[in-house]
Amino acid sequence: MANTMRKVSLRNLAAHKLRLALTVLSVVLGTSFVAGSLIFTSTISNSFNGIFDQVAVGVDTQISPKSSGNDAGGFGGSETLGVPDSVVRTIEQDKAQLGVDKIVTAYSSTMTIADSEGKAIQTGGAPSVGANWIPNDRALDPNSAKILPGGRAPNGPNEAVLNESAAKKAKLKVGSRTKVVVNSGTAKPFEVTIVGLMDIAGDASGYTEMDFDTATAKKLFSDGSHVANVQLGAAQGVSADQLKQRIEQRFPGYKVQTGDEVRQENKDAVNSFLQIFNYILLAFAAIGLIVGTFIIYNTFSMIVAQRVRELALLRAIGAARKQITRSVLFEAFVVGLIGSVIGLVIGAGLAIGLQQLLSSTGSGLPSGGLVVGPTPIIACLAVGIIVTMVSAWAPARRASKVAPVEAMRESQTDGAASLKVRTLIGAVLAVLGVALLAIGAQGKGGGPAGQVGLGAVLLILAVVFAAPALSRPVIGLLGFVLAKPFGKLGQLARTNSMRNPRRTAATAFALTLGLMLVAVIGTLGSSFKATIDKAVSNDVKAPILVTGSGGTGALPPTVSGNIAKVDGVASVVSIRGVNAKVAGKDVSGNSPSGDLSSAANFHMVSGTDRLPADGLLVSDKTAKQKGWTLGKTITFDSKFGGSVPVKVVGVYKSSALLDPWQIGSAAYEKLTPPQLRADFVDLVQLKDGADSGKVQTGIEDATADFLTVKVQTRAEFANAQAATINQMLTVLYGMLGLALLIAILGIINTLALSVVERKREIGMLRAVGMLRKQVRRTIYLESMLISIFGALLGMVIGVAIGWCLVRTFREWLTGIQPEIPWGTIAFTLVAAAVCGVLAALWPGIRAARTKPLEAIADL
């Protein structure tokens, strides 16, 4: 019997190839992302590891400054000056005693380099650095960098060498002259002549390095008394570990690493960067699988419903319940297996595609051979098969409950068990979820956000349980409104989609989940945008804002001088980032270079908005949190030695742009060494009657040498900030795309099977005069109603979650208010309706082909 049952299962699959294909496809969509993400990350990290194996070769010990680990608000780029020259001198003196053979000192900083057309080289996220050229005879690893034939080492303040891949990208050759600018410190843009191209170990696409002779690099990249890092080669007989230990003991307070540790650190950094990709892809996989689960469940439910007679017959001739269950689960196993294997192959393709996409956009990812370890294979197969079998579990059990007498029954029973229990569970979950959302929305910060998150999970579960019961009234109402213009066809569509609530709900769930994400993200996005818009228009008086467009977004401090000279400019106030310590704790805030109250609106709570050079303005929020009340004197300690007492002269209302505090210029200069100074925005005031457009062009011309300066009006600035948010949301819209795709597959699947089920009814309708066109239209409308139901449910829940989540963000972004993205909602609902119709095209055509005789013909 077992063999026979298996044969029945396999024949069943083979007999319904289309059904098999659609079900397999829903498994493939999930598993391919599982495989894709794992293969992609292992491939990329493998190629990166290959590159980093060539880094710091020959280095036995490296000394670099310890980073404080507080980069928040640090717009000035690096927070440290480096390793003091005194350390280098001491090592040189005690070379023999420490066991040091070679000492190499590095000066480096981020810098921007113009390409042959005078525009900044785009590195796609990879670093762009300037450093000192270390001749091969002095380098720890003579192979680490070579000047290619036809070039020579740089010599003097206006000569430089550039790595080959960057030169190629920038179309720069030996002999080219180009503009460069160091992103912080006091240096102005200047021109250099490329005298050679470097072949550096592990030259990856995107990475840009320009080397100068050591004297020039020291002037450009250091304050004159520090180096970026020191690399040491051990004398004979001294191991790297020994040298590291000695140096650590001698110079506590610095980061001391062996070459292996440096390489490992690089690899770890890349791997944690890759982890982000991994998470994104796995999130796709999760969505694919969760949504796929419902499609698989639906398919198997319908298969079982259609096979009631056959199953009953099997039962009647003596098949045990267990055998029936097993037979259905075996079908699921086969579907899962086929789906996973295809998913694995597509996943590998996905990984290759992603790799190529990323390297073509110049994001600095290396290309290398595909690495498929056992992990992706095992994970993909296990996930695919388990998910499919779990999804088919309930239908399989239902199949085993078919009574043998069903074989004899004339009409098929709907098998519509009561929805009461699951609806009740759903209602309880919904109440709990809503309560959590409401409670979370009252608070702000991480805890309440967590409550909202938990509430969201409960609400999703509530949908899973209660959606069938909900579908009747909602689709009834929707159908009433939307299908009315279609008369009888509309009514038929409406009643058809209410016929089997479980099936309708499971079909719509893909859309519900996908569009819920969209609504959450859309709400966050529009709330952020509205908040920024409001903050910019409320807080900023200056009509023109100048920012940096380079990697760090920082402006060299010398830019403001150029702006001030432009015709029509009344004044320029630069906002600088400040990092310091107060009572041993890291703090970060801002410092305006001039009278900020002329360029920004302070809504004063107490005191004055006039900031003296050694004064402090704080927001009421900060005043409360830190106890910096009006009239108090706070002592700021510089991270580079020295301290400065400042008096709180005013307290203003907390706002997104002006939080948390503003310190006077003199204090800023004492806290931040010139080498680390950078502006993050320059606020420009116009002279009376000056033409804003003309001044904008004037500033652009005057700052063109800096390569990465962006001149914007207030509105443009606000839009640009929102654009950044939108960019981050793009990935999540990708997930929407996937969910929609799977949803369409699910709808096709459900409708195609429903059409088969309703063959006689459709035939009868055709006999009494329904045109093919009308049959098709009815199916389209049915599909549209199901889609809109799913979308609507997702939108309502998503907006509620987003709304509550935004409320909790008040902790981090002052004045943020939830803003419902009506545009996105309208667009999404229309998109869902269109998807519904698209999904119904093919089932509709099939239905329309039903012959009237099929209603009358014997079964």
Add this chain to the structure above:
Amino acid sequence: MSHSAGAPLAAVPRQATAAASAKQLVKTYGKGETTVHALRSVSVDFAAGEFTAIMGPSGSGKSTLMHCLAGLDTATSGVVRIGDIELTGLNDKQMTKLRRDRIGFVFQAFNLVPTLTARENITLPLDIAGRKVDKQWMDMVVDRLGLADRLGHRPSELSGGQVQRVACARALVGRPQIIFGDEPTGNLDSRSSGEVLSILRRSVDEFDQTVVIVTHDPRAASYADRVVFLADGQIVSDQRGLSSDDIFEYMKHLDEPAAQAGPEQAG
């Protein structure tokens, strides 16, 4: 207009316009060895305002003839007319509209859309066509059929007889040129079956409706004005005013193989 060869029949009075007619209708299924001749050159007219029953042994071609007449299937050769419209050459859309506007149907099973109420099922063809329902006529039909208090019910809440009556009401309410029924009482007990047949009978008597049903129940056929007997794809007899006993006798006679050579007039 001649009848199929070798089938001498009683003279049937011809009317100028037949509600439906078939001329030398041939329908074959399959090819070569396995060819089935479901209809072998059948010619027949159905006069307007008459109730005709088509009878014959199982497999004799009754359903095939009805399907071809009703535009549900196309004949292999021959001509079918509904009123003055010739069905040959009509495309699917025209054929569908013809069924919708000129023909009423009562099937043996699966007559109604399960999700619609009785009232909605009755007006379905009119609604699909976008035609207005004649309220008075509808009320009268519903009233005569005793469905007035059942209109809000779904098919699953109706008895088998009520379902068939709703199907009759649906067929009548559009005032079609002709109503076809394929074993409309095949699934009913004798009481319900009697109800449905007398409804059809009354529709002919009172509303001048033309009705053609396929049946193998002599009692059902006895409601008809005229009975057409089919055997092996040919009309073997065409008679009027038969009682159910006459029909029963003739049917018995038909089932004897020898009878097929030269049927006599029964009764």
